[in-house]
Structures are given as C-alpha cells and as structure tokens.
Amino acid sequence: MGTVIMHSVASVDGFIADANDDVGPLHDWYFSGDVPIGADDAHSGTGGGIRVSRASAAYVGPMWESIGAIVMGRTLFDLVNGWEGRPPAGGHVVVVSHRPKPEGWHPEASYHFVNDVTAAIEEARKLAGDRTVAVNAGEVGGQILAAGLVDEVAMDLVPVVFGSGKRYFGAIDGRHLLEDPHVVIQGDRVLHLKFKVRH
Known part of the structure; x- marks a missing residue:
C-alpha cells in the first residue's frame, strides 16, 4: 500500500487559512516561478497557470505525480466546489462528510463521500493502490493523524504570520x-518540509 501523507501550505505560525477560509498570500509561490507544474489549462483542477521556482518544482512535481487519491473534508470540498471534478493530483478523491455528494454534481468524477475518517483512508488506499494517499490538512487531517493513520506530514511553510x-x-x-x-x-x-510520523 502507498504512503499516507498529510499535506498543506501553512503560515509559519501553523495556519492554513484565516477564520474566513481566505488563504491570503499562502499560495502566491504557486504562481511566481518559471517552471509549470500540473495541467496548464483554465479548467484543470489546479486552476491552471501554476508556475513555481526550480527548487519547488523538483519537490512538488514528483510529489503530485505520486498521488493516487486525495482525502479532503467537506468544508474544502464546498469552498473549491471539488475542483469541478478535476483534482490537482491523482484520479480519485474521498470526501469526509455526513452529507452525500450534491445531486447531479460531476457524475463522471471519481469522488467518494464517506462519513468517517477511518473509512475514508480505507477507501482512499483501495483507490490509490500502491500510490500515495494525500490527506488535506485541517480538521479532517488532524483527526486522521490522531487516529494513527498518517505516515508522513508534509508542510509548505510560507513566511507570513496569520495570528x-x-x-x-x-x-x-x-x-x-x-x-x-x-x-x-x-x-x-x-x-518544503517532510516528517515521518513516529508510531
């Protein structure tokens, strides 16, 4: 089975967004380099136009390519509308939610809705095979870490303090x-930092 990696961009004081879910300058580095990463069209899950520095590309490119499935919470799903059914990496997404997939929402997309973090990791591992399962940080990611289901923590620390x-x-x-x-x-x-979780 593939590695389960909890991942997100964070401020140096450990926040992934402000209280209103605004990421502010946290993602600026995704658009300030000269090396394109991922699909580069306006309808892609990445939003297109992602261009990072050469140093970041050597890390981000292989990491994204290794991902087979993403686990996310319902809040992020709603905020980004599930990336319109086209995740930035991997072909499958598991959403932890007590509400089902919105009726008629991108039926072609491999999005699976489960109401428990353990079930989410089990489903994501099945879908990913021997590829990486990427868990978005935040409430759901913290629950998955607390359950002992995360192998590595990956943080992209940005020099900003949210408070x-x-x-x-x-x-x-x-x-x-x-x-x-x-x-x-x-x-x-x-x-870019990666830590193995001590079990």
Missing part, C-alpha cells in the same frame, strides 16, 4: 511525535 485562523492540525488532541525532517527544501517564499 489566528484555521490550524494545520485542526483541533487535534494529545501529543504526536514526528521524526526529524527528512526533506528540507528552500524554494522562493516557501520552505
């Missing part, structure tokens, strides 16, 4: 130990 907002690990309970970072890559206006 408050939506936390990378959500409202996670307890202490969770990570190993020393095994990936440390400095991009332009972003620091």
Whole structure:
C-alpha cells in the first residue's frame, strides 16, 4: 500500500487559512516561478497557470505525480466546489462528510463521500493502490493523524504570520511525535518540509 501523507501550505505560525477560509498570500509561490507544474489549462483542477521556482518544482512535481487519491473534508470540498471534478493530483478523491455528494454534481468524477475518517483512508488506499494517499490538512487531517493513520506530514511553510485562523492540525488532541525532517527544501517564499510520523 502507498504512503499516507498529510499535506498543506501553512503560515509559519501553523495556519492554513484565516477564520474566513481566505488563504491570503499562502499560495502566491504557486504562481511566481518559471517552471509549470500540473495541467496548464483554465479548467484543470489546479486552476491552471501554476508556475513555481526550480527548487519547488523538483519537490512538488514528483510529489503530485505520486498521488493516487486525495482525502479532503467537506468544508474544502464546498469552498473549491471539488475542483469541478478535476483534482490537482491523482484520479480519485474521498470526501469526509455526513452529507452525500450534491445531486447531479460531476457524475463522471471519481469522488467518494464517506462519513468517517477511518473509512475514508480505507477507501482512499483501495483507490490509490500502491500510490500515495494525500490527506488535506485541517480538521479532517488532524483527526486522521490522531487516529494513527498518517505516515508522513508534509508542510509548505510560507513566511507570513496569520495570528489566528484555521490550524494545520485542526483541533487535534494529545501529543504526536514526528521524526526529524527528512526533506528540507528552500524554494522562493516557501520552505518544503517532510516528517515521518513516529508510531
């Protein structure tokens, strides 16, 4: 089975968005480089036009290519309208939600709605095969980490302080130990870090 990686862009004080779900300058580095990443059209899940620095491309490109399935919460699904059925990476998405998929919403898309984080990881692993399962950070990601289902934590730290907002690990309970970072890559206006989770 593939690795389960919890991932998101975060401020240096650990927020993935402000209280109104606005990411502010957190994603600016996705559009300020000269190396295109992912599908480059206006209808792609990435929004098209993603261009990162050479250092970030060497990290982001292979990481996105390794993803077989994404696990996300309903809040993010609603905010981005499920990337219009075209995720930025991987061919499958599992949404943790107590509400079903909106009626008639992109029936061609491989989006699966489950109401439990354990079931979400089981479904995502089946769909991904031996490829990576990427878990979006936030409340759902924190619940999956707390359940012991995350193998690695990947953070793209941006030099901005939010002060408050939506936390990378959500409202996670307890202490969770990570190993020393095994990936440390400095991009332009972003620091890429990866930690294995100590089980």
